[in-house]
Amino acid sequence: MAELILNSLTNKVFRLPVIGCRINSNDGPLILYHPESESNCKFTPITRSSDIGSILTLAYKIEANLYFPFNRFRNTNLLDKLESIRNEILANGKAAQILLFFGPKPLWAEQAPTNLINTDIISTTIDFGTNNYQNFAQPSFSYEIEYIEFRLRLVLHLFAIIRQPLFSWANSPFIYEKIQGDL
């Protein structure tokens, strides 16, 4: 195991604002961009304590909450699309695939914001898993609509479980990073 010395961090800590998410379904993808800044994402371990007092990690929960400043629910088919995917999840137990994007846009995302202010050259994607992953990724989501500061907004909760310990985050299929030039 190589030593990892986190020094000389100047200009090497990248700002990676979340820029959107993509939920794939049998009817096609639903892609949402421009969430609010309080959007967040975290990996939480599911642990058990042993008889000698140690803590063992059995799996990880991946959770993200995305806040979208959106209130044209009636004149768009956004909620219908979300309901369509939700019904698909009810039938299959999980969504086809959920991706969360940070930093510069992926190549295929034509309508994504092109220039992000004060960001660097790394983009990161968190893959909540697909149906192809056996036994360890169960992507799903729920949404809510809330009224805050004179407006309605959509809150999208993304959720997944990874059973396998991520012993190789560097090669993890769930988080991958790309240099902007590769996009």
Added chain:
Amino acid sequence: MRLALTYSLTNENLNGNPFDPNRSNQLLFQCLRFIPPQQAAEISQGRLLNGRAFWNLLWRKKIYNFIISSYELDSAKLSFLFDFFFAPRKFIALFDQATQSWGNYIEVVSTQTDFPISYIEDLILLPEVNFIFEEVLWQN
């Protein structure tokens, strides 16, 4: 606590035999939780018609209670535990940390009727098995 589980489908008796690392039908586990063997007793007690109290020790038993959690389990190992649980003769061997050696096989029986599996946070991805066994023929 490291322990070995093995079973016999025939009348083979391993009780008291030294641990054999090459035995088939055997798997080793590092238990999430191993409660030190508890001693319990069945006692007949009461009072006779003439007023004298009596207290008779019928038998004593040693109880093994351990948990094998999901980080050690896959479908093959779960299948083994299932076969182990329903085998007619079951044996365990314990690893002694102090002497760094394996103890002899101990024959155990289960007082549980259902396979004791549960799921952490109700996730079928995270099975956990909590065995409770009694040692056979333990005397004091």
